[in-house]
Amino acid sequence: MALLNPVEQRDLGQFFTPRVVAERIAAEPSLPKSGVLRVLDPGAGSGSLSAALVARVLRERPALTVGVTAVELASGLHDTLRQTLEDCQETARALGGQFNYELVAADFIPWAAARVSGVLDLVGEQPRFDLVIQNPPYRKVARSSAVRRHLQSVGLDVPNLYAAFLALGVHLLTEGGQLVAITPRSFANGTYFRQFRKQFFSLLGVDRINVFQERGALFADLSVLQENIILTGTRARRSEKVTIVTSRGYADPTHERLVTYEDIIRPDDPESFLHIPTDVEDDRAADIVAELPATLADLGLNVSTGRVVDFRVKDALRAMPTADTVPLIYPGHLQNGRVNWPLPAYRKPNAIVADASTASLLLPAGYYVLVKRFSAKEETRRVVASVYRPADVPADRVAFENHLNVFHRDGNGLDEPLAVGLAIWLNSNVLDTHFRQFSGHTQVNATDLRNLRYPDAAQLRRLSENVRPGEWPSQDEIDALVLQHVLGGADTTEQGGTVPQDQVAESVQQARQLLGRLNFDAERSNERSALVLRALLNLLPDQPWEAAQNPMLRTVEIMDFLRQHYGRDYKPNTRETIRRQTLHQFAAAGLVLQNPDRPDRPVNSPRWCYQITDRAVALIRTFGTPRFADELRAYLADLPGQLEAYAAERTMRRIPVTLPGGQEITLSPGGQNELLDAIVKDFCSYFTPGGIALYVGDADEKWAFFDNDALKALGVTVDKHGKMPDLVVYMEDKNWLVLLEAASSHGPVDAKRHAELQTLFAGSTAGLVFVSCFPSRKEMRRYLQEISWETEVWCADNPTHMIHFNGERFLGPYLAQP
Template sequence: MLATSTVEQKRLFISKNTESQKKSKFGQFFTPARTATFLTNLFPDARGNCRLLDAGAGIGSLSAAFLERWENQKGFEFEQVDMDAFEIDDTLHIHLVQTLEKYKLNENFTLNVRGDDFIHAAVASLCGSLFSAPLPKYTHAILNPPYKKINSHSAHRLALRSVGIETVNLYSAFVALAVALAAPRGQIVAIIPRSFCNGPYYRPFRDFILEHSAIRHIHLFGSRNKTFSDDGVLQENIIIRLERDGLQDNVTVTTSADDSFADLTTHEHPFERIVLPEDSERFIHIPTSVEKNALELSPAIRYSLNDLGIKISTGPVVDFRLKEHLRDMPETGSVPLLYPAHFSGSDVTWPIEGMKKPNAIMRNAATEKWLYPNGFYCVLRRFSSKEEKRRIVASVVEPNVFGETALLGFENHLNLFHENKQSLPKALAHGLTTYLNTSAVDENFRRFNGHTQVNATDLRLMKYPSRAALIKLGDWAIQQAELTQAMIDTKLETLDA
């Protein structure tokens, strides 16, 4: 543990004294010692020869934890360890070598520190380039890859495309390349943002890893801001173990509140709960208990929005593009403009004096096409705050709140359920809102969505009760003097198929 604690002291010092601009440039945040040890312990026991890859090695925190397990003979009985450590920031090489030099005393360990670009080196090797030495087939890869978007026309994007990898971020590129470079049954353990689990942009990446590897283990942190708290990183991260060419079986899911892992819980789930068989988008769900919730148990919840004749759209009014037409308060010729701030739970308050955002938008030739008829709608905020209890918060737009106005504007930070740009029947709007506000829907949504963002695409792919069942639920909700969470959760269990 001495080496690891020394590395931790170094990590804290360098992190504190590195400008945020440089961190952003490289997209790299060093792994805390406890997290590094946890990642290392996810590898199954192994023997023989180890060919280890650490891409984006930083100061060597992950490598040190891996080699410490080998040196202490805790399930690693390797006769030889040959390691490639890629780190493009050459100012870190001295720290990386210092971290790993103690292991070089072992004649069965070799270290190759590489300062070249991992993506280009990996692609060159996979393509069989004559101008670069081929990389080995790695038996083990341990990664805390950089987090940074890849421009669609960049050299990285074109290089990745040449080996069949289509992705939008460095972290997913590093993981895909590690899988591509792995030996059969090679093990890849990585701590990465959870954003790849859903959404259309990461669909090709999901396809790639599911085609070439099996998911063995996923670890989920309860708090989104504790993993790299020293660096102020608020991105929700998970730890994942993949096995190259593995036969997909059950997946182990562990959870902990933070990186102390003090309250670690472990469950095993059939793969069908991780990637739903009927899901063409192949979203990766992360259940936190073995019990099925009401959505999984109910035969009534099996319809798509298409089946219901309902559409969902992002609010079309992008305020900075229509700035000259916005008004702080309603005036002659204007119509209501609705922001998330106008909705609190099931209540709609409009207008709000002194609000930082405008309350109205002028109705004219430039704005008309962005407006909806006044009527009943179900709306959701597109963004939640970092640690908010609920990700999905739905509200009903009631037309009588806005008087005699004929049209409404919905700002871009709202998602809007409608019928071909027309309002919904009153009972249907209330029923859909009530359904979306159940605990089961929120919990189910969180299984595949690790963002603060609630995308229309994600909502479109969810399952819903039938139109008739939603109308019946809406009629019930309208009749209640007050709706509590317990009431709507109980009511969900009685829905008719």
């Protein structure tokens, strides 16, 4: 953004949101179908966030009126911001939408603080917002600054401007309003943000957290050394489950998992750290650390930052030791678990004068554990610990610089075995995995280390037993020692983690036997199906069948359950296999219900869920008991009636459709099938009269209708794995095959899809006609730039009209060019 010079941009702490990031943020909030959405865009910059949100609303919620209040201080951005908002208004007007805006040329902090405190001399209560969407500026807040005074006037005290924007944003929300922000995650831990976390999370319930594995791309120009997250939350409402979304970069594929609210903010944590467990390894590490027996107080230990702040004692510093000095230890002296001192070529001083002016900065010789407060970006671990040994640094006293955390016992050293064992534990991969869940930057605070749990003193001392004084173990050796002496031999690195695999194998074998007794075939009684059954019953590996329950679960929740409790880390692309190869068959057999809470839920809804039937769970609780055989006979005898009742209920919800040619079928409700019904009834009546339907695809069942013989007669051999169009109609009088795509869910016939369909129907002796079908012209406008030439477009809200994209004829095939 060339409208701000670098100095002004730095002073404002401002960085701008790339389009792909803005679209990712705008995709986060839940949108009502209609009504008015009052949006606040603080620090609006050029307006990219507001524009991305308005574009989404016009696509997905055309009946929703959007009002944006955009607050921006930088005068150099006002013209650009106003033009962006004007463009949004003109686009909304052209598409029949409603959009209005207010551009506030002001500093957001005093503007928002005044509204929060209600001191403005205005009539009536200040309006609050339904949505706050923001990319807040990053800049430290000086203690004597006007910003801090404004914040303190409304009871807020934060160390950085981005946290001020977040805090004021949530205060300006209505109850039930949403906040979406891309932000550094440095607030997740540490003393400086403690008050902010407590206030912020008391008002806002977290709904979703997007985590990016690529560090700091958005903040690179400001040299901000922490990870960024997209945080989505709702004021005064806390969900039982929080969605964690992980991807490498902003535009890369995502992986979602659900965790409990207590997994991200522990109820018993006085610091209110925000934990972000991204996978099953994080879960295992968190469970291990939570079960450790000791705190630092239990161990009789303290941790504090090094006492020497070098610029305050410049006159006492010496490049190399002399008779009147003692060693001064910096992070650069820590090498491979030890302290290497002095370093003649080191750019920092190696010694400090020992006299009355520095006496309070010195500690007596002894064994200390030192942890770098700032780890370099290239470090493989976040926590890097070394042991200070008197034998390595001969001196009666020592000074530690402020960029080190020092473990000590009331200002004195530890015994050697305890110090070595503690350093080994701090350097373990288990501890590092846990630490990264709440630390999103390179700083390791003493508060973070105090807040951890530790092995007890005996375990720590056992860790040191095989470590020789002149050597330091490798990472593999460190993790092996921790496995042996702290984890009791339970391997957390292999598949299954701490889950006892003998119990898993036994529970899976029993589940396979049960599925066989329920007359499922070999494919539906394999390990995957057995595990899915155990998840649907909410049964841990060591729980008996009589403990079975039947919660409603989404596929992603089933997969998370299996990761956490069975050590089966199914990849995201396995979700479709579980759904199609296991859950569909369970539903067809009457073992599970689909969406019992909302039977008309659209097929493509992310909330699609499954539940074991009450009748089935009652039977399963008797498995392994003498009663099971009799209960099973009764269940199987009743099953045809149950299936008939379930089928009748599903049939009542299905959409009846009469095809061209007179055939009658039904389609599942929701999704694209409502559009498909309109295509059959209206498009075919107007544009393919007398045509014969040869294929119909159902959103729930791909091959709802398929005349294979007729297609073969036309030279078309259909690959069952090929992606068929939604409807194929043959016009015998013209010898045309009309291929229609319901574009409401999967998009139109673009150039790629055009080529795919030509390949799929390559042998056709009939001419091919390609039609993209939309529910409305508004929906069509989303895809105008993607629609392939030499194709047709039809909109259900204007059923008697069709749009032709270029070419030399209207509604007809084109011969392949030689």
